[in-house]
Amino acid sequence: MQQHDFPVQQVRTCLQGMLLLIGLWVCGAEQAAAQKHYVDYYANGRLCQEGTMDTVNDCKVGEWKRYYKTGELHEVEHYQQGRLEGEMKSYFESGRLFFHGFYAAGKQHGQQLTYFDKVNAKGKQYLYKREYYQDGLREGMQYEYDGKGRLYNKARYEAGQCVADTTFEVDGIYTTALRRLAPTNDRSEGRWVCDEHFYPYPAPSSVRSIAKGKRKTTKRQGLSTAKPKPAPQQAAPRPKRMKVNPDGSVTME
Numbered sequence: 001m002q003q004h005d006f007p008v009q010q011v012r013t014c015l016q017g018m019l020l021l022i023g024l025w026v027c028g029a030e031q032a033a034a035q036k037h038y039v040d041y042y043a044n045g046r047l048c049q050e051g052t053m054d055t056v057n058d059c060k061v062g063e064w065k066r067y068y069k070t071g072e073l074h075e076v077e078h079y080q081q082g083r084l085e086g087e088m089k090s091y092f093e094s095g096r097l098f099f100h101g102f103y104a105a106g107k108q109h110g111q112q113l114t115y116f117d118k119v120n121a122k123g124k125q126y127l128y129k130r131e132y133y134q135d136g137l138r139e140g141m142q143y144e145y146d147g148k149g150r151l152y153n154k155a156r157y158e159a160g161q162c163v164a165d166t167t168f169e170v171d172g173i174y175t176t177a178l179r180r181l182a183p184t185n186d187r188s189e190g191r192w193v194c195d196e197h198f199y200p201y202p203a204p205s206s207v208r209s210i211a212k213g214k215r216k217t218t219k220r221q222g223l224s225t226a227k228p229k230p231a232p233q234q235a236a237p238r239p240k241r242m243k244v245n246p247d248g249s250v251t252m253e
Contacts, residue, residue, distance in 0.1 A: 035061060046071050057081065068093050078103075092117045096125055107136030116147055138162075172200035 034056040040048040051064030059082030066075040072093050078086040083106035090099040094117055101112035112133060116126040130143040137160035144153040156164040165176040175197045 042069050044069060051079075054081070104135070108133040109135060118147065120149065172198055174198050 034054060035052050036055050037050070038053045039050045042048045046069060047067050049064065049066040051060055052062040053059070054061045060079040061081065062079060064077045064079060065073065068074050070093060072095060073091055075090045077084060077088050084103035085105070086103065088099070088101050088103060089097065092098050096117050097115050099114050101108060102110040110133065112131040113127065114129040116128050119125050126147060126149050127145050131138060132140045132142065138157035139159065140157060142155045142157060143151065146152045151168060153165070153167045155162050155166070163178045167174045177195045178192050179195065180192050
């Protein structure tokens with residue numbers, strides 16, 4: 001009978017792997033048991049919201065959905081240990097997208113888009129705001145549009161502070177900018193000052209008059225493009241006056 005000798009180290013590694021698998025299975029089972037599907041309803045019986053709750057830590061986890069009383073989807077969020085994490089979408093009751101943004105550790109992070117509940121002739125939805133966040137604070141350029149897709153306002157942010165703002169109004173352009181003055185003996189850091197300006201739109205250009213005698217004419221098929229001179233207007237007839245003669249008769253002259 002032939003005997004086989006197994007290395008002790010190989011047997012130990014095999015046992016450690018088996019124990020690790022068993023531990024992962026137990027942890028997964030406990031985690032699954034700790035997570036319960038949560039459902040809430042409106043008084044009219046329609047679904048209000050649904051998602052997963054961590055019963056051990058009493059917090060939201062995973063994907064959560066909220067609905068309007070009419071049954072239409074209202075919002076889709078994602079949670080990690082009770083804090084918003086990842087993509088978030090909100091919808092108008094019409095079904096069109098209202099908001100599309102991202103979160104990290106419960107704070108807005110990255111590009112955030114907000115829309116109007118209307119579309120153009122090509123069926124594309126009008127954008128209302130395009131914002132950028134970093135760790136919950138606005139950062140960089142932010143844009144706002146009117147209901148017809150035209151740029152209404154643009155601003156630049158640094159760590160949540162607006163340092164430049166431009167608004168396009170009906171009468172002109174309004175600008176606001178912050179600038180830091182140089183440090184002084186009284187201040188180790190220069191103070192901020194705000195510069196505001198208004199740039200009115202140029203008035204519509206009037207029709208340029210052409211000097212008499214310098215009008216250019218071009219003949220085409222025997223016709224001139226110059227406007228014909230208006231015929232001289234005849235003087236209006238002088239109204240007659242009533243005259244009383246010496247004999248008492250009345251005549252009109």
